[in-house]
Amino acid sequence: MGNELGTILQLFLRSLETGSVYALAALGIIIIYRTSNITHFAQGSMGMFNTYIVTYLFTSFSMPLWASTLCGIAAAVLIGFVVDLLVIRHTKKISPVAKQIITLGLIMVFLGLSPMLFGVDPLLLPRFIQSGDISIGGAAISYNAILNICTGLVLMIVLFYVLQKTKMGLAVRTTASNESTAMLMGVPTRKVTLAAWAVAGVLGCLSGVMIAPTTTVTTTLMNAVQVNALFACVLGGFQTFYGPVLGAYIIGIGRNFLVYYVSSVWGEQIMYLLILIFLIFRPNGLVGKKFIKKV
Amino acid sequence: MKQTNSLVKTNEPMWKRIWQNNHLRFMLFGVVIGLLPWLSDAGLMKSSTLSYIGNVLIYAVAALGLNLLLGYSGLISLGTAGFMGLGSYIAAYVAKDMELGFWVATLLAILIPTLIGILIGLVSLRIAGIYLAIATLCVSEILLKTFEQLDTFTGGMQGKTTAYPTLFQNPLTRNGTYLLLVVALILVMMLTHNLVNGQMGRALHAMRGSEVAAQAMGVNLLKYRLIAFSLATAYAALAGALYVFFIKFSYPSVWNLNLSLYILAAVVIGGFRSIYGTVLGAFVVWAIPDLVLKNLPVIGEINGLAYIFNGILIILVVMFAPGGIGGLWPKILRLKDKLLGKNKQDKEPKEAGDAV
């Protein structure tokens, strides 16, 4: 009995780690959605590319992990800037569908750049804290997992603080609710969008660095993260910043419990199906609002 | 388009009348690409090139379906590869394991994925358009997992093999199967042409122009979005069946998201709502990287070149030439007319109609 409880606790803690990864990626997607009105399908691919940079610096230049991660973050900011300056900034007038297609094109670009620059062989990225775990109520959790959970939480708290309490955050929220009005009110929407792409890039990079040690670094590294992060946005609703985070943790928990208790092979797929069914009943997500279309 | 026919004057020369009949033109196009195997047999073309072109034709079928969806209703499906894969496994299973022959195999390979597509469409299309992209992305992940795990049906990671099809007790060779692809593509092009120029096409056009006005004219938005998505799924499934009969194997890693993106690229580059454009787009997306870029010095050595090429091309087309290849055609014609000093008013609609 106690053992059972321990298992549940263990699963729960592991879910918090998975949830953090998804939540960071989802936050990146929602920030882009709110500031650029784009469903960002390339969040995972850009994260994958930046994780490649981290891994490459770590393995080929024997850089310490923390230093290569910092370089990866810097690269993420830079790439975010480049994407916004070269592409996104010039797409203000095109339809949302065309913008989505652009992010799909970005996927292909990063999918091609990665093997071009870093080769086709899978790379390995170790954990920040190599070993050691502590036991909480019969459940073991590694120091690294705690680090990941805390990083995720701290980042989110900082982001929400910035969004809710600072002038910069107000600018982002104004841009998110109505870009042209925001521009008229003197909000520097261009800077806001630029910053949003940088922030999304960093969030993607960090989620990549967190997930990489559990597998190998290849071009498919972030596929599951991308899908789950998008689903987190759907589940939480695209209208708020906290909804997707909530959705990410729910998906993290749901996924791990389904994988453990129902099917190790099909757990994730069952999760997807459940979300699809959920959508029938609450199409706007957990905390979504309904729009009234004007005719 | 249909008004073309009414414009044909009886005293025009025969070749012109043939040229102005859209269906004959499709057939002519089919004859041209159908002659390629003889080029290959005569040693004028590498045998592997024929395989590449066969692939292009298969992907063009799927791309035509996606264009019905994306070009007309502005909805993105990321499940194209998944549905293609499903079609290919069903075709292989029915033809090889159940020995029911080519026709039954192809029919089932189209029907089953289409029914699944309708279900997914019913769930996601009631909500905003973006949900279809996400729902199909998720379905393609589920399908991919199924292909990997359902050994008895898909052969798991080893994949599933099959033989060239047998038509009317007549086992086909590679060239014969290639011709089968050509026939299938031309038929699909004709059917698509009929659809987009008939009532359904007009309803989709109306939806694209203004959903509100379309509804006032009695167009049921959900119904037509669902039809467009079902057609896209059916085309993809047919393409999958053709793939497994031409390539003779199917394994999971073929049917990943990247393939869906390639097909999307073919549609975008080829031009929305353009039938010939889509086929050309498929050629640009698959054949140019494989047949041209790979043979270039230095550049040809780069890994991931095809992805970069197509990715950048998509972005450039969306930003600077949203009509794609198909959108260039009317411009070329207009330029030609300008150069020749023709500026007849009654020419205008015909040109735009023929752009497809």
Added chain:
Amino acid sequence: MSDALMDMQAPLEKTTHTLMRDDVLRVEHLSINFGGLKAVDDLSFSVKEKEIFGLIGPNGAGKTTVFNCITQFYRPTEGNVFFRAKGSEEPLNLVGQPVHKIIRYGLVRTFQNVEIIKELSLLDNVLIGGHIDFKASVFEQALKLPRARREEKALRQKAEEVLEFLEIGSLKNQLAGGQPYGVLKKVELARTLMAEPKLIILDEPAAGLNDTETEALAETIRQVRDKFNCSVLLVEHDMRLVMNICDRVCAISFGKYLACDIPEKIQGNKLVQEAYLGEDEA
């Protein structure tokens, strides 16, 4: 409480759940709220068969909202919209019906900003109006089976006739993009006629037309009524057009009923004058 008030003002306008013998449309106690705002407030009027009926009111009076409530683009908060549907004697309450079904009952509308598809020819644009008359399935259309061919041919002929009737038959193969506004307005009207409507709702048909075109439009609307045996309900800013062609006019202000009468009496109505004067002063 509001019902009681209503009864005092207009004792005859009780909920009837039916139509008078010569009514084609009856709007009853229609109200719609947006947020806290009452855009339409307890409005009632009825349109008779073969009548040209005008709905007027100063800017922001809620005229278009009334249209949207009748055609079910908006779901009214309260009230009923009874309509004598095509081929049925029993009046039908439109409230709650799906938007795309409305046209099947014989109620078609145009839009303030003409909604025409630029890439299609005028003929194809008009054919969209015949959407509901196609019975052939997608398969029959793809394979061009006899029924699909037959329907396409018949409707094409009908569309050509309608275009001919509106005197733009010679333009049928032209692309809609680039055509003058007046022609597009006629195309939109032609599209409504394809459905053989019992009632056509015109949303500011004269907007963007010059004086001569407006006069021609008035004549066209009359001809349409006579030839197609239908009623016309129109919202219009151009008072001359309204006074010229309408059999009866209903005036509203801030979503509320002011008066309903023949044009001459509406012009002399104190309440209506005040409502419009108020607008001028502001």
